[in-house]
Amino acid sequence: MANNTKQRLLTAADVYSDDNFPYFKNDIERIKYMKKAYGNMSIAKSFAIFYGVEVSQETKQNKSINMVQVIELGKIYSGTVKSFGKNGIVFEVPGVKDEIVSKENFNDCSDAINNYLLNHNNKLLFEVREHKDNRYVVSVISAYYKQWTNTINKAIQHEQGINVHIDSLVKGGYICHTDITPLCQLTGKTYTHSVFIPGSHIVLNIEYDFEKWVGQDVTIVPQKFVEFRRDMKTGLIENSLVGSRKKVLQIVGMNNIHEIYSKWLLASSDERVTYVPESFEGTVTGIINSSNKTGIFVELNNKFITGLMPIDAMDLLDYHPGDPIQVKISEFEVQEGKDPFVYNKKGQLLKSNVRPVFELA
Numbered sequence: 001m002a003n004n005t006k007q008r009l010l011t012a013a014d015v016y017s018d019d020n021f022p023y024f025k026n027d028i029e030r031i032k033y034m035k036k037a038y039g040n041m042s043i044a045k046s047f048a049i050f051y052g053v054e055v056s057q058e059t060k061q062n063k064s065i066n067m068v069q070v071i072e073l074g075k076i077y078s079g080t081v082k083s084f085g086k087n088g089i090v091f092e093v094p095g096v097k098d099e100i101v102s103k104e105n106f107n108d109c110s111d112a113i114n115n116y117l118l119n120h121n122n123k124l125l126f127e128v129r130e131h132k133d134n135r136y137v138v139s140v141i142s143a144y145y146k147q148w149t150n151t152i153n154k155a156i157q158h159e160q161g162i163n164v165h166i167d168s169l170v171k172g173g174y175i176c177h178t179d180i181t182p183l184c185q186l187t188g189k190t191y192t193h194s195v196f197i198p199g200s201h202i203v204l205n206i207e208y209d210f211e212k213w214v215g216q217d218v219t220i221v222p223q224k225f226v227e228f229r230r231d232m233k234t235g236l237i238e239n240s241l242v243g244s245r246k247k248v249l250q251i252v253g254m255n256n257i258h259e260i261y262s263k264w265l266l267a268s269s270d271e272r273v274t275y276v277p278e279s280f281e282g283t284v285t286g287i288i289n290s291s292n293k294t295g296i297f298v299e300l301n302n303k304f305i306t307g308l309m310p311i312d313a314m315d316l317l318d319y320h321p322g323d324p325i326q327v328k329i330s331e332f333e334v335q336e337g338k339d340p341f342v343y344n345k346k347g348q349l350l351k352s353n354v355r356p357v358f359e360l361a
Contacts (some may be wrong), residue, residue, distance in 0.1 A: 009037050009049060022229065069095035071136060076127050082112070090138065091126060099135045102126060106140075112188030124186075141334045144182040148193075151181075152222050155261035161219040161248050169214050171196040177322055178241070194228055194240040195220070201244040204253065204304050205285040205297070206321060221247035242301045253304030254352045258341055260305075261332055261354055277328040277359040284323040287316055298327055298358050327358040 004138040010033065024030040031147040038046040071077065078325075079091030079100060086107055091100040106113050118122070126138035127146065157163055176195040183191035197220060202213055213330040220243035228240035238287070261279070267275035285306065295310040296319045309327060313321075334340050342351040 011049065036217050067092050071096055071100075071128055071131075073128050076146060077113070078123050078125055081122050081124055084113065084117070089124070091124070091138065096136075097134075098131070100126070101135060101136055102138050102140050104140055106187065109187040109189055113186065115188075116186050136317065140186075141183065142188055145180060147182045148180045149225070152225075156222050156224065159247065161221055161325065163214075163217060163245070164197075164220055164243065165217050166197070166213050166215065169210055173200075174202065174213065194238065196226075196228075196240050196242050197245060198242070199355055202245040204246055204249045204314055205299050205306060208322065213316060218245050219248050220245045221249075221251070249304040253306070255349060256300075256303045257305050257352055257354055257356065258349055260329065260356075261340065264329070277330070277361075279326060279328050282325050282327050282358070283322055284319050285327055286321055287319065289316055296325075298325055300327075305356060307358050309358035326361040328361040329356045330355045330359040333357060 020316065025034065035192070038049070041049075046199040069077075070131045072096050077093060082090045082092045083344070084106075086105075088104060088222045089102040089106075093100060108137070112265045125143035125147065128143040129139050129142070152162070154160070162178060164178040164361055166176045167300075168175045173261055174197040176197060177192040178195050180193050183189075197218075199210060202210070202218075206258040222241055222243045224242050225239045226242055228238045230237050279304065280300045282298040282300045284296050285299050288295055288297065288308070293308065293310065294313045294316070295308050296316070297306055298309050307329070309325075332340075333355045338353040340352070340354045341349060344350050
């Protein structure tokens, strides 16, 4: 092939001249050059430059003509449904010439799919699974499942709660399930995902009646996806989502202690205000007897706040885990060298470094 010039692009006049000497040795070189020189342009622009023909403004603005799409395996795309029937779904994507098909059977929920298409501009998401013989084989179910997992990963990152249903109590915790919402909305059918809550994460401190949670709907903060079971024949892996109800209660408790601390701080800084400590109903959750501290741990009922009430060692036998107790806050302990509370740039509460110290009310 002749040397490329950096001053201008080759055009049809150069490539298809009448001097009987082809500019490129073969089609491979020609295609390689065209892809490198014109690959990042819209089809309308490259056509205008290469053939020296001005393209109308309407054509330039037509996205279906001008968009050059490169589809990659494993990626998710949105495509217009060209046909939907018993044999699957055929898609079209601007700039893609190869056939795009989903072989998934949606016969038992075709009405729901058609209704979804009516409300989503006749478009569906799909994940590219295979490319062979000028055909892309894609999966709609996988795309909407991944859309859900992306939402869950954001919930993990930002410690946001999701709702789950507790199905059974097993060794170590609870087997639960939660709806895979995008697939439910798409098909009108029930798609669920396995969830596991460790037994130690069902309440804030100590639970004695684990059976009472079976059959209940609870809110958890998802923690991570783990391998639940593996089919050794097919190699398919089913994942489970591990979550914590305890984390939800910790976040609620953090906001409650922030409210109580703010009231206390406001009253203590104003000499005109006499601060009267509020009385709280609590439950004894544990006992500590060490060289540094002696006392009982108390959780405030429905406040999800835990603190220490110092008492003499000789009085420890008077208290037992599960005992009801009436307390008030005598002071607040703030971790040394730290601010009482940590906020993000939006002013939202992220972390508490404050612990209440109780006394009998």
